[in-house]
Amino acid sequence: MTTQAASGCSATVDELPCERPAKVNSSPKIMNRPGNRTRATAQATYVNNLRTNFTNNFINRRALSGETGFAESCCKVEFVELYKSENAKRHYTDQYELSEESLILRRGFKFFIALRTNRPFDSDRDEIRIFMEFGPKPLVAKGTKAVMIAGPGETAESNNGRWDAVVTNASENDVIIEIASPPNCQIGIWRCSIATGLIENKRAVSVKKVEDDIYMLLNPWHENDLVYLSNDDERNEYVLNDVGKVWMGSYKEPKGRRWVFGQFEDVVLPCTILLLELSDLPHEDRGNPILLARAISAVVNDADEGGLVIGRWDGDYSDGTSPYAWTGSLPIMEEYMRTGEPVAYAQCWVFSALTVTICRALGLPCRTTTNYVSAHDTNSSLTVDKYFDYRGEEIVGGPDGSCHDSCWNFHVWNDVWMSRPDLPRGYGGWQIIDATPQEMSESMMRCGPASVEAVRKGQVGFLYDTPFVFSEVNADVCHFKEDPQSHWGFSRSRTNQYHVGRRIITKMVGADDDNGDSDMWDVTGFYKSAEGSREERMAVFNAVRGTDRAHALYDFPAEGQEDVFFDLVEIDKIHFGQPFDLTVNIENRSNEVRNIDAVLTSDSIFYTGVTVHRLKRAEGHFQMEPHSSQILRCQVLPEEYESKLVDHSLIKIHAIATVSQTRQTWSEEDDFPLIKPPLDIKVDGRTAVGEPCTATFSFTNPLNRPLTNCTIRLEGPGLQYPKFLKTSDVDPNGEFSYTESFHPRRPGDRKFVATFSSDQLADISGSATVTVESP
Missing domain, CATH: 3.90.260.10 (Transglutaminase-like)
Incomplete structure (x- = not known):
């Protein structure tokens, strides 16, 4: 079956505008003005819609009272069953919590609905039209509205991006309808209504609106959807x-x-x-x-x-x-x-x-x-x-x-x-x-x-x-x-x-x-x-x-004489509370003496590279003999950086040097995060849906000072809704421990995720997998 044009079904009271008709001035001189011709056309359209509205109301009232020649035998929809759970399983949407109260579908897949009617459905006499509408102004021409005539058939087929519906089974007062959505239809909430009438009359006498939200999603399981993923x-x-995980840290120590x-x-x-x-x-x-x-x-x-x-x-x-x-x-x-x-x-x-x-x-x-x-x-x-x-x-x-x-x-x-x-x-x-x-x-x-x-x-x-x-x-x-x-x-x-x-x-x-x-x-x-x-x-x-502004910058002049080798030693891993060294290896590879000016700096930075606090700076001027080597080193102690760190505890080190005789210049930089202790999570006892359980969150304070204004945030899908709590202070080098009670809501492997923060130490995080048994 194929989609039909919307004009075949007359408007109902819910589809008509409700504003009061404007007063029309019948003066020929005024009516001939272009603006007033437009208003007259709008007025004529409104009057026609109003007449249709009154006519439909009249017919519907007569149908309900049994005073028309055909309405007493017209099939009317009394109830619509969306088979939410069954359709959700077929569409890989049964994990959505809303699937119990809303129909959640993936486009391109077929789904079923059932109608309970006031009398048995007769395919030779009765007509069922299904309207699917999307957005505030649904239009067939824009693909935001579909009108389907559901006739007898084996299966619905979406061809050329069009909706389709067939009646697959009709037994007594129950009608089963299969609907096929196109694999390119719009994503979001669709509204459904069902109109019924007699084939020979070609006029809807009953409209049933489906009040439930119908969510339409992209479909990576359908090969004709642009987001199809085969694996x-x-x-x-x-x-x-x-x-899942989001990676932070540094390229040497991704976290x-x-x-x-x-x-x-x-x-x-x-x-x-x-x-x-x-x-x-x-x-x-x-x-x-x-x-x-x-x-x-x-x-x-x-x-x-x-x-x-x-x-x-x-x-x-x-x-x-x-x-x-x-x-x-x-x-x-x-x-x-x-x-x-x-x-x-x-x-x-x-x-x-x-x-x-x-x-x-x-x-x-x-x-x-x-x-x-x-x-x-x-x-x-x-x-x-x-x-x-x-x-x-x-x-x-x-x-x-x-x-x-x-x-x-x-x-x-x-x-x-x-x-x-x-x-x-x-x-x-x-x-x-x-x-x-x-x-x-x-x-x-x-x-x-x-x-x-x-x-x-x-x-x-x-x-x-x-x-x-x-x-x-x-x-x-x-x-x-x-x-x-x-x-x-x-x-x-x-x-x-x-x-x-x-x-x-x-x-x-x-x-x-x-x-x-x-x-x-x-x-x-x-x-x-x-x-x-x-x-x-x-x-x-x-x-x-392909980038005009890049041309000049990539046309660099030739390098000058460079006969002194510099190397800033990268820092791989430093734990919070440990000292670290800035080290530069220098080698004079020339046959002559070289005078060198060098500066070493370390700063705390945001992860965006913005400098926040200077931790330490060292500079010097020295002479190097031919074919000699030298090491520049500057140590940064914990007390020099602990109070100056910001988000992620990132530190940037930078070295710059100049050779007087050759005007050779060199600079290099590196950054690294201080490693923080993990937040350990342990779950005690049997975990089953609806039964009480406890989880303990703990870590050791790496600082020689107390942690104050301490908070913990935790959550776990199917385990615990998001929770934010204030906790007691943590002693210097002391143990933090907090225990939370919870009642699992869904079975299967679930994740507990938590983060700890304080004024002195933040972003202590951890996770644990919890296997929840069925009740």
Whole structure:
């Protein structure tokens, strides 16, 4: 069966406008004016609709009283059964908590409904029309409205993107109808109504509205959906997994942190639909995953349309919640739905985790991806430029105050899976979107989807925002030092080992590690070729050719004489409370004496690379004999850094040196996080649905001072709703321990996730797997 035009069914009272008709002036002179002709046409339309309305009311009243020639035998729908549980299992949506009260479907799959009628259905005499409507102004021409005549048949078939319905069984007063939705229909809440009448009369005399919400989702199980993902393990990971990890730390020590995505929780789907209503995406375009993903990257942040969360990076979260205190998406969405206001606060990993929740809730395969040493190129030059004065201090904003390029210690974005029919063949698959508000894209704070393959090849001309993403993973970092002998006041110093896009990490499919990071997957090779390889340089130059501002910066002058070798020793792992050393190895490889000026500094930084506090600075001038070696070392003690650390306890070390005889300049930098103790979680006793259980959260304070203003946040899908608690102070080098009681709600393997914070030490986190038995 095929979709029929909407004009075949007369309007009912609920479909007509209700405003009072305007008074019409019949003066010919006035009526001949164009504006009044328009008003007259509108008036005529209104009168015709009003007449139809009165006629329908009359016929319906007569039908109910049995005073027409045909109504007494007309079939009327008294009740509609949506088979919510059965359809949910067929559509892989039975994990949604709302599936018990709403029909949750995946587009392209067939579903069943049943009608209870006032008398047995007769296919030779009775007609059933099913209306599916989407958005505030549903129209057949825009694909937001479908009208189906449900006749007898074996199975419904969606052909050419059209809805279809057939009556598969009619027994006494029960009618079973199978409906097929197209695999490209719009995503969101659809409304259903059912009209019945007699075939020979061609007029509906009874309309039954289905009051329940009908959610339509993307379908990665359907090969004709653009988000089709053929591998079961990948679908389980990127669509159905409701607890995962977001990687932070540094490229030398990536640290995965648990996050409860919770896409099946009761508040998530309504919140997601509400956010889409705030976007600028027209309802008729909400079947296109390319545009959906772009809209999601905008509405997660509050920059333009009052979206979900507010970003903040200055370390002051006193009027909200610190980004590192969240354990999952659910408490953020609950607060948003309660208050109707954007929630404070978020940073990139929170934006990314929320994006996973929304995408997976809608059926769009999604993962968090962390790029270590992520460039933020503010002037589309494909380079990150930093300037230093003659003392080795960074000049914020550069010589003219307009250069604000930066390298984030790490940056977390999202990859979503889809075909890209708008790009040449071969550029589908993983696409990068980024909800962290960094740069405007088409007048809004959003980014992507940018094809991962386009980024790898340097194809910066492809939609969307590919040049910005390419810079994040492959920009060149250029250091410039103040130089009075240079014609423009600065000379470029070479950076040896501080490459952008040092490592790109996501969670491994099917792997799960509560106590470590064996579930980490290094996917750098998918985004860029090996650093310094011919393929990597070709991608850079390919991108440079497509970016006007990059031409001059990549046409560097030849290097001067460089016969002194410098090496800043990278710091791999320092535990909180331990001292660390800044070390530079220097070798004079020339046959002459060399005079060297050197500066070593260490600073606490935000993960965005912004300097917060100076920890220590050392400088010196010394002479090196030919073919000699020397080690510069500066030690930083715990008491010199403990009170000056900020989010993530990140420290940047920087070294800069100049050789007097040759004017050789060199600079290098490195950053690393201090390692914090894990939060241990132990669950005691048998865990079964509805039975009381206890979980204990503990860790050892690594500091020689007390921890004050202590709080703990915890949650677990199917175990414990999000909870925030204040706890007692922790003694110097003492043990923290807290026990929570809970009653599991759903069986299976469940995750407990918790974070501890205090004024002196924050972002102590942990997770544990709990196997819940059926009652």
